[in-house]
Amino acid sequence: AQPLDGPFMEGLRKASQGIAVAGCVNVPDGNGRFYNTQFVLRDGAFIATYRKLHLYDAFSMKESQRTSPGLELPPVVQIGDMKVGLMTCYDVRFPELARHLALAGAEVLLLPAAWVRGPGKERHWEIMSVARALENTCYVVAVGECGARNTGFSMVVDPLGVVTLALGEAPALGFATLDRERIAHARQVLPVLENRRFAAPVLAGLKN
Numbered sequence: 001a002q003p004l005d006g007p008f009m010e011g012l013r014k015a016s017q018g019i020a021v022a023g024c025v026n027v028p029d030g031n032g033r034f035y036n037t038q039f040v041l042r043d044g045a046f047i048a049t050y051r052k053l054h055l056y057d058a059f060s061m062k063e064s065q066r067t068s069p070g071l072e073l074p075p076v077v078q079i080g081d082m083k084v085g086l087m088t089c090y091d092v093r094f095p096e097l098a099r100h101l102a103l104a105g106a107e108v109l110l111l112p113a114a115w116v117r118g119p120g121k122e123r124h125w126e127i128m129s130v131a132r133a134l135e136n137t138c139y140v141v142a143v144g145e146c147g148a149r150n151t152g153f154s155m156v157v158d159p160l161g162v163v164t165l166a167l168g169e170a171p172a173l174g175f176a177t178l179d180r181e182r183i184a185h186a187r188q189v190l191p192v193l194e195n196r197r198f199a200a201p202v203l204a205g206l207k208n
Helices: 007-015 089-093 095-103 121-136 180-189
Strands: 020-028 034-042 045-051 076-079 082-086 108-113 139-144 155-157 163-166
Touching (some): 007 034, 034 076, 034 108, 045 076, 082 095, 089 108
Antiparallel strands (some): 034 045, 139 155, 155 163
């Protein structure tokens, strides 16, 4: 774990001139634990950070033993001509967070993850990434860390639930085009955000 002004992020900031870069790092919380922190850089500067809300205390794992939960909802940031909402890994199992971001204007959900292997886990990853895209008529860019512990299987899902890019279990480089017209079409033919009868989700007991 390093602070956001530490040597790792400093090197990444210098390398991000002219592009936007997003990812996750562990940042010390000052009390012997750390925050799982998603960041977005553009032209060498931070434009957003998000401390993961939902800790992976499931499937015999206990992320909360070493990690502190975030206390604020993630932001929606402008990258190119798209509004992008941030989610991290286990967050995808909580549709309220994706819906909050969609109602806040997100057209893309950016979802980096270290999705741990296990029975049915690859299927869970696919189902929920597709569901979050379809139920919010937005793109989901789901980036899965590879390795002996994690599944990989990065994908891009369009606003009507179509997987437009799918990678495997090994490291790979993929490219996808996100189309604003596809978002507009999806939200015209499937106006779920307009038709919903529930209020916007609220983060229980914490800062909204």
